[in-house]
Amino acid sequence: MNPQNPHADGTGSTADSAAPPLRSDAERNRARIIAAARAVFARDGLNASMASVAREAGVGIATLFRHFPSKEELVAAVFADRMEAYARATDEALTDPDPWSGFTGYIQAVCAMQAADRGFADILTMSFPGAEALEALRARAYNGFLELIGRAKDSGQLREDFTSRDLVLLLMANAGVLSATGDAAPDAWRRFVAWVIQSFQAPARGPLPDPPEDAALYAAMLRASHGVTSPGTGKRR
Structure with missing residues (x-):
């Protein structure tokens, strides 16, 4: 058994794989959010808030949540x-x-x-x-x-x-x-x-x-x- 995840079966997919293509402005926002989250998490760890990620990315919190409805989804992408x-x-x-x-x-x-x-x-x-x-x-x-x-x-x-x-x-x-x-x-x-x-x-x-x-x-x-x-x-x- 895998102590790090007993339920892992070696397969996995993300919700993004089935998502429709993003508009160019939405793609840019998503890329900015991921880059900002990478910097914030690297500096402050995963206890950094979603609001701090939004500030780092220069987007509103609503925009962040449209791309990543949960912190877990953002963590997975980053x-x-x-x-x-x-x-x-x-x-x-x-x-x-x-x-x-x-x-x-x-x-x-x-x-x-x-x-x-x-x-x-x-x-x-x-x-x-x-x-x-x-x-x-x-x-x-x-x-x-x-x-x-x-x-x-x-x-x-x-x-x-x-x-x-x-x-x-x-x-x-x-x-x-x-x-x-x-x-x-x-x-x-x-x-x-x-x-x-x-x-x-x-x-x-x-x-x-x-x-x-x-x-x-x-x-x-x-x-x-x-x-x-x-x-x-x-x-x-």
């Missing part, structure tokens, strides 16, 4: 390319002839993606069941990571009690480090991630407590996504 890169990173890691290098390189790459974009750091530790395309890409990345785990264990370099849920916990922890250090110590995450990667390496230094159950971890990710501010209100929904 981060589709980043989630594609996230999924593609597993494909690239699997081409590394050294299983440990592929495994650790993937972790470092994903954590670097988090560091580069606060909004994306949030996306990786949340789940958006209504955004099917995003969740399909998350499932693709998850399945690729399972292969990386298997290869690293078979090579004897990854401790046997490591599970895919440990990556979710690492990404949650790294998001916290990034939020806490911000511009004051922007590279602090690199030391944190290096320490954690060393703890993953075989031989194990000692036993670990059991990881959280898949359902519990998924519930935590849902709770995080539900904590994103409601569209246009600035209040947590």
